[in-house]
Amino acid sequence: MKQIFVIGIGAGDPDQLTLQAVRAIGRTEVFFLLDKGEEKADLVALREEILRQHAVRPHRVVVARDPERDRDRTTPGYANAVDDWRRRRADIYERLIAGELPDDGCGAFLVWGDPALYDSTLGILEEVHGRGSAAFEWTVVPGVSSVSSLAAKHRTGLNQVGRPVQITTGRRLADGGLPDGVDDVVVMLDAHQTFGRFTGQGLEIYWGAYLGTPDEILLSGPLDDALALRISDVRARARARKGWIMDTYLLRRGVPT
Structure with a gap:
């Protein structure tokens, strides 16, 4: 079955990676990155630097465009806008896992800080798993928040x-x-x-x-x-x-x- 790591990579310093995170990166064949646009290109660059240092086996990096969302939490309908954004992100995750990872492959999402704290990745993966179209197991690697x-x-x-x-x-x-x-x-x-x-x-x-x-x-x-x-x-x-x-x-x- 496909294996997915959700790896907490710390707040931005590559030295904050835990040994568990380094081992998970070393096992991964396909890394999924979401591009948030030119303004945040340095966020992708930081992830790429982490991979340069710690991805020791042959691997691919698959980049998808992160869907736009309303970030003004004071506007009416903000909760519905977030729900819609999460569904569109789930569609992207589903496509990446189903189409870019072989049946016995190991993929990973690199998450800022700790995946358990104010991050949507775990909830979205649960939604994708519940759809049943992409069978996979996932492991969460905590990080420095x-x-x-x-x-x-x-x-x-x-x-x-x-x-x-x-x-x-x-x-x-x-x-x-x-x-x-x-x-x-x-x-x-x-x-x-x-x-x-x-x-x-x-x-x-x-x-x-x-x-x-x-x-x-x-x-x-x-x-x-x-x-x-x-x-x-x-x-x-x-x-x-x-x-x-x-x-x-x-x-x-x-x-x-």
Whole structure:
């Protein structure tokens, strides 16, 4: 039967690959990459560099165009747009697995960070498998997430002693605010810099963009208006320069002693 690896490759630094990931890459015959357009060509280039270093057996790289999607989470019908995008992505995965991988072959998808955290690959593969048109088994290889990388780069922990940490999205943070009883909140997928709503509340912020890559940017400190504006400005200039941005941040409030 066809075998598929879903390999977490870290937040961008090739040195973040685990030994398990290196072994899985070494077993793979066909790598499936999704092209997100010229603006994000360096994302494909980073994957190709990982393969150059670790793909030790003869292999092929099959590139397909990633379907466009509405990324504005504030628009009506956003959930339906995401469902439609996932179906179209499933169609692509189904075609790749059925048409590009021999019956006893081994293929792989290289996933940024960890496949279990805010990534659609596992859910889409489950949908494709459920369709029954392409028989395959799949194995998930965990990776270093941007959350772990963020904490390491700032030399801090994700939680304070004996306290919980919550991972959420910018949209959820904007809708619900800081959760009660949680003093450390990691925020991902925040295109609108929601942290700016929480200045003057005694919070600290640890922010990072392009984590693990040569373009990495790190900023941290007490979250006042000046720092919020600085992060927004740095973020906007970086996005204008590269055409895309991936950033993550940790909001922290002190625990009363």
